Amino acid sequence: MSKPRHADKDSAPTSSGPKQIHHLSNYIFLFLLAVFLIAVYTFLLQKSYSTSTLEANVDQNITCSDAIHKLVSNTFTRDDFTDINTVDNMSSERYQTLQTTLNQIRSLNSTRYLYTAKRNSEGKLIYLVDGLDLDTSDFAYPGTYIEDEMIPYINSALSGKTIYSQEIIDTTWGHIFTACYPVKATDGSNEIIGALCIEMDMESAYTFLSKSSRNSLQIAIAAAIVALLLLVCVYHILQNQRAKDREQQMLLRKSAAAAEAANKAKSAFLFNMSHDIRTPMNAIIGYAELSRNHLHEPDKLSEYLSDIRTCGQKMLSIIDNILEIARIENNQIVLEESICNIEESFDSCIVMFNTAVQEKHQTITVHKQVANPYVYIDSSHLSEIVLNVISNAIKYTGQNGKIDCCLTQKPHEDADWCYMEISIADNGIGMSEEFQAHIFESFSREHSSTISGIEGTGLGMGIVKNLVDLMHGMIEIQSSPGKGSTFTICIPCRTARKEEAEPRKSSSDHPQKTLAGKRILLAEDNDLNAEIAIELLSEEGLLVDRVSNGVACVEKLEKAAPDFYDLILMDIQMPVMNGYDATRKIRQLEDPFRSSIPIIAMTANAFAEDRQKALFVGMNDHVAKPVDMNVLIPVLEKHIRTKKEN
Known part of the structure; x- marks a missing residue:
């Protein structure tokens, strides 16, 4: 009989296979983890080395830049930043001296660019004196606009800050370190008149680091396999970043829209101002020509000279408005309160428009309810407010129109104070609701003088609003097209006694001395x-x-x-x-x-x-x-x- 067959020991089913696979996977995981850790460690070492090398190079460049700045800081004068603007200025001896000096200093070390810059009359940043050789392909001529990547640095310098590269700029010429310094006037004013910029070549340092980095790249590749597992996390990070970017883009679009609106307003102002200045200027030239043709006719000559003076005063009024709004925007307006008879001041403003009212056959009525006419107030700026509002009322009201001017003194919470309310109402052309929201903006007009036939720069009501705000007052408007407008101004002021307003007589009063013979x-x-x-x-x-x-x-x-x-x-x-x-x-x-x-x-x-x-x-x-x-x-x-x- 044959011996019964037994199962082979090696062929018996066991659990060693899955265990081996499990162990193998653990070994593979540990191996990959070790590779990843080694790669990360190598990468961190390389990064630390690169960072320290770069920092040392940057520190060296900062020291070098500071030395150059110290060397040339007292070289520049205010005229170097005002007289040099365009290519035409390159022929001046001063430009050539500065260009030669900067070029010599630049050539002594790894300085690639050494130049001065400023903001031109349009508000744009431009090159002035470039320290490169004149025949260099990237030589910047005076008046050339500064590249976008350099604008933040120069803006910081012009605001009074010394700034160094926050990150090394990679340009077409290689990696560049940048330092920008404010240039201050040496005339004692300490005013910032421009910027000095130094750009140092860092390409050699980056070339060395690039070679060093390639040695660790192979190890980093192994880490990339494991890094795939992090893609999910990266994806979520990127999504969050995109959301932030979209929010930033939205803010940028809003800022751009606001800037565009401001530019349009200024463009409209320049158009209106050009037209409104040319109108009296053409009249002055015309009347001057007529005067020359009628030299022997005293009546006509007197009339023409009077018209020339009137036109000149109109031009001066336009210029004064522009200067006034500039002073307000630069916070140069200071209130000087003194005791004033508010009724007399108000009446004197009305009297100034008698001729203009008569020419348009308009009727102007005055109502006053004032218990104590003596108050502490800046009378000159109050007059400016009243004159601007009444002038607009006359200007925008047609022939035979009516204008009502009211001055009312109202009680204040403090017994020593009062509210002075001034109301100017007309039955002129009025304003739309849309324009009322913009009437106090500089340069704003609902219709240009070409369309309306009414001259003006659009600055008057902006001046009024700013002055009223300075006086801690309020201004309200009620208006609709074709039905006229009412402006109501309320200003708090401290009351005074009549005795305080009377000037003290001086015992040394004597007649004024004549200037004859001086x-x-x-x-x-x-x-x-x-x-x-x-x-x-x-x-x-x-x-x-x-x-x-x-x-x-x-x-x-x-x-x-x-x-x-x-x-x-x-x-x-x-x-x-x-x-x-x-x-x-x-x-x-x-x-x-x-x-x-x-x-x-x-x-x-x-x-x-x-x-x-x-x-x-x-x-x-x-x-x-x-x-x-x-x-x-x-x-x-x-x-x-x-x-x-x-």
């Missing part, structure tokens, strides 16, 4: 302006000598007898030497009679900061052009009298 030295480069000034001053009995620049003014004063001139009228913008430098020169003269002579700025630079600068350099006072003799004569009397008394 000698004036006039520094004025414009022949026409000089001719007008000499004629007007001569009519007051003054003796006038004229020079055409600051150098001639100083020389004339030095050659004359010490007490020969009583006062100097100094223009600011003159050739050879400007009025500021001439004043500094005079104040440094050794002779005390000459160095202390009164100097009055008589200039078209009419901003508050211009007056402050005139006083800062040593001038005694400031009178803006066009000169009003009613303003100039008291100033002359004040300072000539002061000089004699001293």
Whole structure:
């Protein structure tokens, strides 16, 4: 008999296979984990090395940049940033000197670019002096716009901050380290006049690091296999980032829309202002031509001259509005409260429009309910508010229209205070609801003067709103197209007694001294302006000598007898030497009679900061052009009298 067959031991079913697979998978997992950890560790070491190397290189570049900045920081003057603007300025000796200096400094080390920059009159950042060789392909000429990636750095420098690269910029020329420094005026004002930018070549450092990184790349590839498992997490992170990006894009679109709206408003303003200035200018030219043709007809000539003066006043009003809104936007308006008879101030504003009302056959009525007319208030700015509102009412009301002006004093929570309410109502063209929401914005007009036939810059109501806000008041509008408009202004003010308003009599009061025989030295480069000034001053009995620049003014004063001139009228913008430098020169003269002579700025630079600068350099006072003799004569009397008394 054959032996019964038994199952082979090796063929018996066991659980060793799954266990082996399980162990193998564990080994594979551990192996992959080890590979991943080794790769991560290698990567971190490489990154740490790269970071430390880069940081050391950046620190070296910062030290080098600071040294260059220190070397050239006192090289630049204000004129270097005002006189250099375009390619045409490259021919100047000063530009060539600066360009050569920067090029020599740049060539001493790894500096790739060394240049100066500023913001032009349009608000855009431009290159000025580039330290590259003139024949270099990427040489930046004066006036060339700054590249987008450099704008944040230069903006920071122009705001007064020294800034270094937050990240190394990869350009077509390789990796660049950037440092930007503010350039400050050396005239004592410490004003930021531009920026100095230095860009250092870091390509060699990046080339070395790139080679080093390739050695660890193979290990990093192994980690990429494991990194696939992290894709889900990355996906969620990216989704969140995309949501943030969409939100950021939305904010950017809103900002762009707001900027576009502002640009459109300014463009409309420039269009309206150009038209409104040309209108009186054309009339001035036309009346001047008519005057020349009727020199022997006194009546017509007088009428034409009166019309020329009226047109000139209109142009000056437009310019004054522009200057006023600029002062408001720059927070240069300061309220000067004094005791004022509010009724008299209100009446004087109404009287100023009698001629305009008569020309349009309009009716203007005045109502007043004031228990105590004496209040503390800035009367000049209050008058400006009233004049702007009434002017608009007359302007936008047709022939035979009606205008109601009301002044009402209302009680205040504090017994020593009151509310002054001014209401101006007309039955003119009115305004739509849509425009009422924008009426206080600068440059805003519902219709241009070409369409409406009514001149204006769209600045008046913006000035009114800002002044009312400064006075802690409120302004309301009720209007509809074709039914007229009502403006109601309410301003809180402290009450005063009549006795406080009465001026104290001085025992030393005496008649004003005459200016006849006093000698004036006039520094004025414009022949026409000089001719007008000499004629007007001569009519007051003054003796006038004229020079055409600051150098001639100083020389004339030095050659004359010490007490020969009583006062100097100094223009600011003159050739050879400007009025500021001439004043500094005079104040440094050794002779005390000459160095202390009164100097009055008589200039078209009419901003508050211009007056402050005139006083800062040593001038005694400031009178803006066009000169009003009613303003100039008291100033002359004040300072000539002061000089004699001293």
